[in-house]
Amino acid sequence: MQGLSPSARLRIEELSARYPRKRSALIPSLQIAQEEAGYISEEIMVEIARMMELSPNEVREVVSFYSLLHQKPVGRYVIQVCTNISCQLCDAEGILRHLRRRLGIGPGETTPDMKYTLLEVECLGSCGTSPVMQINDEYHENLTPEKIDCILDGLQ
Ligand code: FES
CATH class of the missing domain: 3.40.30.10 (Glutaredoxin)
Incomplete structure (x- = not known):
């Protein structure tokens, strides 16, 4: 599994620039990632954690909490x-x-x-x-x- 595409990265950077703290854009950023890949891989969680200045565990906790965020490929x-x-x-x-x-x-x-x-x-x-x-x-x-x-x- 590859990481975020350049366009997804750009969308996430633009989004997080709107908030005083980057982490405020975490959930919409995860949605952008999932929209692109269909799910949020470990690699993407680490990449987004870096972008949001969070630990990978903080991102994992959010992904596992919300049933609309998927950690593995899902059906149509x-x-x-x-x-x-x-x-x-x-x-x-x-x-x-x-x-x-x-x-x-x-x-x-x-x-x-x-x-x-x-x-x-x-x-x-x-x-x-x-x-x-x-x-x-x-x-x-x-x-x-x-x-x-x-x-x-x-x-x-
Ligand atoms: S208990 Fe609230 S929708 Fe099912």
Whole structure:
């Protein structure tokens, strides 16, 4: 895996120049890196740490905290299923079980064709419409197994 491209480096430098402390630009910088490579490799974490005047561990902690930042290659569709309390009360376990069966993978895994990655996550902030999942940037709410089949059938 290679590091950041010159254009990504430039975007990150421009971004961090807008803040009094470079580290304030850490999350958007990680998003730029992920946009380019699909995930944030160890090499990129070290490179960004240097640019933000942080330790590689500080960057690793941030990357591992946010479920939208990936440390390894992910599928074209990243499916995040909330299993926090409100969703749990509305059968999030059944939703997750259905997705496991349908995709043939468990949480944290990616299908061999690199189409889907399944993740179990904390509250997605849409508790009133539980159970909820997010596929890439899109929310899907009030889920049922039938609704999930319909959503997955609609993905190319
Ligand atoms: S608990 Fe699932 S969205 Fe809040």
